Amino acid sequence: MSDPRYTPLRDRHESLGASFTDFGGWQMPVRYTSDLAEHHAVRQSAGIFDISHMAEFTVRGAQAADYLDHALAGRLSALAVGKAKYSLLLAESAGIIDDVIVYRLGDEDYLVISNAGNRDAVREALSARTDGFTVEVDDVSDDYALIAVQGPNAEAILADTEGVADVSIPWSEQRYYAWATATFGGQPLLLARTGYTGEDGFELLVPAALAGSLWDAVLAAGESHGLIPAGLAARDTLRLEAGMPLYGHELTLDTKPAQAGLGRVVVSAKESFVGKDAVDAASDARVLVGLAAEGKRAGRAGYAVVTEDGTPIGEVTSGALSPTLGHPIAMAYVDPSSAAEGSAVFLDVRGTRIPATVTALPFYRRTK
Template identity: 45%
Template sequence: MSELKRTPLYELNKARGGRMVDFVGWEMPVQFESIVEEHKATRHAAGLFDVSHMGEATVKGNQATVFLDHALTNDIGGMETGRVVYSLMCYENGGVVDDLLVYKEGDNDYLLCLNASNTEKDIAWLRKVAGGYDVEIADVSSEYALVALQGPKAFDILSHLSGANLRELKYYWFSHETVGSAPCLVSRTGYTGEKGVELFVKPYYAEELVEDILREGEGLGLKLAGLGSRDSLRLEAGYSLYGHEISESISPVQANLMWTVKLNKESDFIGKKALLEEKAQGRSKCIVFFRTGSRRIVRPGAKVVCDDGGGGEVVSGTFSPILNEAIGSALIDARSAKADWAVDVRGKAIPLIPVKPPFIDLRPQG
């Protein structure tokens, strides 16, 4: 096992009581004081997350747009400069290489934000399928720290730190602005379901930026938050996580993510044929979300049994501090989507209650 990687905020996280764990090769805070309290703070006030482990790549060159429309499932050619798009990157067989955000900085000039666990694989894959395209792909992960400020108070906190009116930034748009004294790419995105931003910043400015935000947020209920609450927040919001609801073997058809797959775009993108076939034939498995009616967490790997003879497996499970109840998702036989489901937890059969995510009422992103 090689040494764990550390983000530019490692010392700050540690000094502020972060409980550091190995997360896909990164030494990251899973929590500071409490996952539940950090979750609630994000829903009711604001949470600040170090997500600098995520990877970044630039894609530039005369055919950058055409190439990305070939490699990715969403519509890249239709993006305006300043726009952010959530997309999948698929294999020929329809399995997912990764899910990612695409930032259009200018004509044929893009920044991709990638899952930490997949960054190396993604960049190798992009380079592999870039043969014949006039395009340059660079791994710029080490040039950025990334912090997410999320929650209903996020823009109150930012209002004192930036001359720009960041509140005006529309959902899934970005802008280059100074926050505190740090030049940032301010992205009106997030992984919690709350209003907020994700701030890409050079490592040199990262600590100062976080200190500035924490100081402004002090009286407003802001909490520094770890990866534990990041996961419970994303599941409550019904967002997919790579390796859980999507993977090399769970396709976007199965994961209810066909809204990110533009089958009608001009480009004959990688995976299109397989996804068209799967859609036409009908998916064999599907991702479903559930409540349990109890506080007992159903963990990934637990077997799901359906009353029509079908079954499957839990892929995500956590505790929702807002519902005060265990919630999760499972990959089950598609034919059993309307059946009654139960799961075995340490020898006890627990009935699952189907939920159409999100699990809670989220404020409109506006």
């Protein structure tokens, strides 16, 4: 077993009293004080997350756009410079190796951010697919730190952050799934208006050596805006409420995009891409749905979804008592015959059948 990895912000987390947990081989802060307090802060004001465990890859070269069209399920050649796009890295079987966000930094220059636990698999797949293309793929994960500031006050906090300078686009003009450049400590800073919480916010890519200084500066700016550090527990309930999939739960190598509700991400009209020939899921394949229940007992990952008489029809992939909505929610794969919105099903919660209703995703959507 390899030694656990820590981000450049380890000392900050320890000084704040964080509890740590293993996540993709990294020791990451799961909480600082209270899961609920951290969750509600992001919904009502703002939270700051260390997401430096994520993996970053640069894709550069004269055929970078064509290469990404081949390597990924989307049409990245159509992505404008300054914009970002969610996409999928598929196996030949059309199973999902990882879900990624791609940023177009220039005509021949892209950045791909993937999940921490899939870093090796993504690097291997991206490298293997370069044959025949004038392109270079580099794993630059260890060179950078990634900090997320999420919540309705995120823009105001970053606008007040001392040391952030030379912002290329005025804060109020920066759009969702787009990015701007800036500097911090005289070094390049990428400001991406993206996130994994269902709230407005930014993800900040900075050289690893400056991570601590940037974290401190953002926290200082956020004191008057209700900003608090938030850990993985809050991040998980936030993304669940927002209906965002988590690799290893909603997405796996055995999952095809259409099953996960991600058929829109796949551009089947492209002449070729890895996984194209197998992308269609079987008609009886289970599909991802949202489930809402009453009471306080939540279905957790691995719990069975059953009919009233106990016949298994699916399995929960993520579930929790929603801090925002106040009732249990879950995502689950169920048989197509039980997937229609409004369908009545049951969660087998440790031997007790809890009534649930198939509900449209996301469970929560911000209003502004």
